[in-house]
Structures are given as C-alpha cells and as structure tokens.
Amino acid sequence: MNETSSRQPLSMVQVLVAGAAIVTLSMGIRHGFGLWLQPITQAQDWTRENFALAMAIQNLSWGVFGVFAGMAADRFGAFKVLAMGAVLYALGLYGMATSTTPTVFALTAGVLIGAAQAGTTYAVIYGVIGRQVPAEKRSWAMGVAAAAGSFGQFLMVPVEGWLIASFGWQEALITLSMAALLIAPLALWLREPGTADGKPLPRDQTIGQALKEAFKYPSFLMLMAGYFVCGFQVVFIGVHMPSYLKDHGLAPEVASFALALIGLFNVVGTYVAGSLGQRMAKRHILAFIYFGRSIAITVFLLAPLTPMSVYIFSAVMGTLWLSTVPPTNATVAQIFGVAHLSMLGGFVFFSHQVGSFMGVWIGGALYDATGNYDLVWYISIALGVFAALINLPVREAPIERGPQRVMGAAV
Numbered sequence: 001m002n003e004t005s006s007r008q009p010l011s012m013v014q015v016l017v018a019g020a021a022i023v024t025l026s027m028g029i030r031h032g033f034g035l036w037l038q039p040i041t042q043a044q045d046w047t048r049e050n051f052a053l054a055m056a057i058q059n060l061s062w063g064v065f066g067v068f069a070g071m072a073a074d075r076f077g078a079f080k081v082l083a084m085g086a087v088l089y090a091l092g093l094y095g096m097a098t099s100t101t102p103t104v105f106a107l108t109a110g111v112l113i114g115a116a117q118a119g120t121t122y123a124v125i126y127g128v129i130g131r132q133v134p135a136e137k138r139s140w141a142m143g144v145a146a147a148a149g150s151f152g153q154f155l156m157v158p159v160e161g162w163l164i165a166s167f168g169w170q171e172a173l174i175t176l177s178m179a180a181l182l183i184a185p186l187a188l189w190l191r192e193p194g195t196a197d198g199k200p201l202p203r204d205q206t207i208g209q210a211l212k213e214a215f216k217y218p219s220f221l222m223l224m225a226g227y228f229v230c231g232f233q234v235v236f237i238g239v240h241m242p243s244y245l246k247d248h249g250l251a252p253e254v255a256s257f258a259l260a261l262i263g264l265f266n267v268v269g270t271y272v273a274g275s276l277g278q279r280m281a282k283r284h285i286l287a288f289i290y291f292g293r294s295i296a297i298t299v300f301l302l303a304p305l306t307p308m309s310v311y312i313f314s315a316v317m318g319t320l321w322l323s324t325v326p327p328t329n330a331t332v333a334q335i336f337g338v339a340h341l342s343m344l345g346g347f348v349f350f351s352h353q354v355g356s357f358m359g360v361w362i363g364g365a366l367y368d369a370t371g372n373y374d375l376v377w378y379i380s381i382a383l384g385v386f387a388a389l390i391n392l393p394v395r396e397a398p399i400e401r402g403p404q405r406v407m408g409a410a411v
Contacts, residue, residue, distance in 0.1 A: 018189035020148030028152025052364025061114025063353025070346030082187035085119025127342030143274015154263035231355030265318030294384030
C-alpha cells in the first residue's frame, strides 16, 4: 500500500480549525480595504474612481482566477493552491503600498490580490469541507467556515484602522503582507488524502462534462444570478460606506466600528444560515436574506443618519452579509456532488465577483458623476428584490444522471 492510499481522511476538527484560521486571515485583510480609500487617494492625488477601479479589478480577478484555483484544488488538493495564494497575497499587499501610478496600483491591488484571494478563500476551503465532512454536517461546517471569515472582519478591521492611524497607510500594508504569509503553514493541515504524490483524485466526470451539466441546469444559473447581486451589494457597502459616512460628517471611527459590527454579526448570520441549511429549504433561506437586505437598506436611507443608525444598520446587514455563502455552496454540493465542488463553486463565485466589480466600480463612477451615492443605493435595493425572487424556484434535489460513459483521463 503506497503512502497516498494509506493516509487517513482528515478529521472534521482539523479541517474546520485550519480552514477557519485561513479564511479569518484572508477575508479579514480583505474586508478592511475600504479604510485605505481616502488615505491613498489623498496621498497620491488620485480620484475615488482610480481606487474603486482597482478594487473592482481585484474582485473580477478573484472571480476569474477562482475558477482555475478551484480546478487545481479539486485535482491536486488544497495545499499547493493555498500556499501559492499566500505568496501572491504578500506580493500584492506590498505592491499596493509601493505603487506610484493608478496602473501599477490596479495590477497589484487589483490583479495580484484578486488572484491571491481566489486561492485562499471559500472556493478552495469549501472544496476540502465538501470532500472531508459528511453530507449530514456539510452545510453546518460551511457555516462555521463562513463565520470564521466574518470573525476575521470583526478582528482585523479595527486592527487595520489602528495600524493606519499609528504607522501610516504604507507601513500598515507592509505589515499585513507579512501576516498573509501565515496562510502557507496553516495550509499544511489541509493536505488531503489522495493528493500527497500529486496524483488526481478519482472522478466520475471530466471537467468538461461537469461544466456542461451544470450550465444546462437552470437552478445553477439561478444561484449564479443571486450571487451576482450578493457581490454587488456587499462590496459596494464594504468599500464605499466609510467614505459615504465621512461625506455626511461622521467621524472616521464610526466607519471602522460599522465594518467591525458587520463582521461580528456576520459570525452569527453565517453560522445560523449554515445550520438552518441542514433542516430547511436553502432557497427559502437565500430569498429571505436578499429580501431582508433590500428592507435594511431602505430603512437606513429613510432614517436620520447618526452613529446609532449606522451601527443598527451594520448589525442587521452583518447578519445578512455573507450568510448567502453556506446555503449557496451547500446547494451546489447537494445538486452536483462534491467531486468538482471547488470548480463549480468557483464559477458561482465568479458571478459574485462580476457583481462585486460592478458594485465597487459603479459606486465610484456614479459618485464622481453625481457627487453622491444615492443612485447606487437604489440599485442595490432593486437588485435585492430580484435576487430574492430568482432563488425561490431553485431545485435542490440531487441531479439525476444516466449511466456514465467510459472516461478517459480527466481533463
């Protein structure tokens, strides 16, 4: 018996501890980028659209590279993908600190960090969870991992604000670049059985067959459409809300606390969504989340803008923030199985990132054109209603497949 076949499956505790720590660090750094909008644009004499475009490219790069990171993780396991992502994250953060032109900033803060996030966040981690955690606990486990990412936001955003205030925005980014390298040793805990010698895991479908099946299935496209809206809303709010609040005369620490509250309450929201996904229809959970976001934004815009109203809005939105992640990915696993889960999750997440690109870029562009964010808030409300309606018809039952043809080597 060779080394690969003799290795035991990873324990659920090991998967969750390592996966949660990686997502905490990766997502925690990422959620604080809005704090750098004004320091960087003022220091470099750039427009907000310059910064927003780089963040938009980052989200689109995350989506594009996420597909390929998912393919690599499905075929060879998560460790190599996570280790490479850690290196790219460190390089991207260092480049973000030292960029002198909007073009270089877009390549480092945009392309490099986006590729790093593709290899260090949900698509890769959820693939390991899907393969190593029993189906009856899968949605719950995904909720735990998503809650860890939310805790990272709660933990890291105030730290990032403190670093900027204490050492300056450039030194803060360089410090974070060193912290990102910690992902690589954590990834050692996620070396999966069947991948130690580089041999691919066994598959009943080729990549092409899995993709053809998914994209011909209406429910997969509905999930992608909903995730587009999720990306638009959360990235617009995450990047532009600090500046929105400052424009209305609120102190900078209000934005830091608001983002931290989103992260704190998202710990609860993602865990509850993952747990409920084991007991009720996930499409109903998703519809409730999207519709709830539209209501929360509407009330936020109608109410007087005060620190307390910001904190209440942040708590409500935090509960709904990334709570879409566990039921969406668990639904993909439930319909199609786990053999190509990282790849299919990567495609769904690509749709999320196209929405993120649109949300952050349109936010900056419309602000520069109109002098305010009002129109983007209204678009977010309408998209939330659309996402709620498009998720209701999703069919969650496992797809019925006929006898598989004899496969050649997986592609």
